[in-house]
Amino acid sequence: MAKTPAKPSRARPPNTKGSASAAPKKGAAPKKGAAPKKGAAPKKGSAPKQAPAGPKTTPTAAPVATFFATLDASTRADCNRLDAWMRAATGAAGVMYGKAIVGYGASTIRYADGREAPWMKIGFSPRKRALTLYGVLTKATTALLGKLGKHDAGKGCLYIKRLADVDARALEAIIRAAGRA
Numbered sequence: 001m002a003k004t005p006a007k008p009s010r011a012r013p014p015n016t017k018g019s020a021s022a023a024p025k026k027g028a029a030p031k032k033g034a035a036p037k038k039g040a041a042p043k044k045g046s047a048p049k050q051a052p053a054g055p056k057t058t059p060t061a062a063p064v065a066t067f068f069a070t071l072d073a074s075t076r077a078d079c080n081r082l083d084a085w086m087r088a089a090t091g092a093a094g095v096m097y098g099k100a101i102v103g104y105g106a107s108t109i110r111y112a113d114g115r116e117a118p119w120m121k122i123g124f125s126p127r128k129r130a131l132t133l134y135g136v137l138t139k140a141t142t143a144l145l146g147k148l149g150k151h152d153a154g155k156g157c158l159y160i161k162r163l164a165d166v167d168a169r170a171l172e173a174i175i176r177a178a179g180r181a
Contacts, residue, residue, distance in 0.1 A: 057098040059118075064094040064102050075126045078163045082124050082131070085172050089179025090121055101125040101134070105179065122178050130159040136178040144174045 064083070068076050083094055083102065090105035097103045103120025110116050122135040136158050145153065149166040152159040158174075160166055 057101060059103070060096045060098065062096040062099075064096055067096060067100070067102070071126060074162065075131075078131060079124070079126055081163060081168075082133070082175075085175045086122055086124070086179070089176045092121075094123075095120070097123065100127075103134070107135070122175065130161050131163070133158040133160070133175075136174050138178055138181045140177040140181055141174045144170055144177070148174070 068079050068083075071079060079102075086102075086104040087093060092105045094102045094104055097120060101120075101123055102125070103123035105121030107119050107121045108116050109119040120135065122133070124131060124133045126132075130152070134157055137153060137156060145151070145158075147167055147170040149170070150161065151166060160171070163171070
């Protein structure tokens with residue numbers, strides 16, 4: 001059995017140009033990962049590490065009706081139906097969360113690091129690709145998903161292209177069940 005020759009090393013040869021000292025040239029950028037000089041100013045645009053901030057999407061005072069008025073007619077009709085079903089399920093009026101999420105009821109979201117923040121019980125957002133429903137995927141609603149029709153389910157969201165694609169009774173039952181949970 002013949003031995004195969006060893007492959008040549010791909011390691012870079014040491015930098016032998018210039019002086020023997022490892023000091024960078026005046027005005028040269030420091031090497032990546034190099035510790036900043038003692039007393040040096042922080043990099044431009046960097047800030048000291050702070051405690052994690054609260055959620056970026058928080059309740060606003062913006063009227064839901066004003067948001068609905070910005071939508072095309074078909075999406076607005078779907079949103080009005082979802083609005084009616086979610087108000088009936090939670091007994092709460094819709095509240096805008098950020099610029100494009102309508103939330104109903106109150107709940108608390110718990111993050112992996114133990115932080116808690118106020119959040120909606122259920123809600124929805126008319127995104128470009130689909131209507132996104134939040135808080136409707138619970139143990140009580142998983143059995144109803146088979147009756148729903150054309151949909152996609154993420155980790156915590158239900159995605160529907162348009163209400164015409166799904167069984168309205170099944171979706172209303174899912175929303176009612178999530179509102180009670």
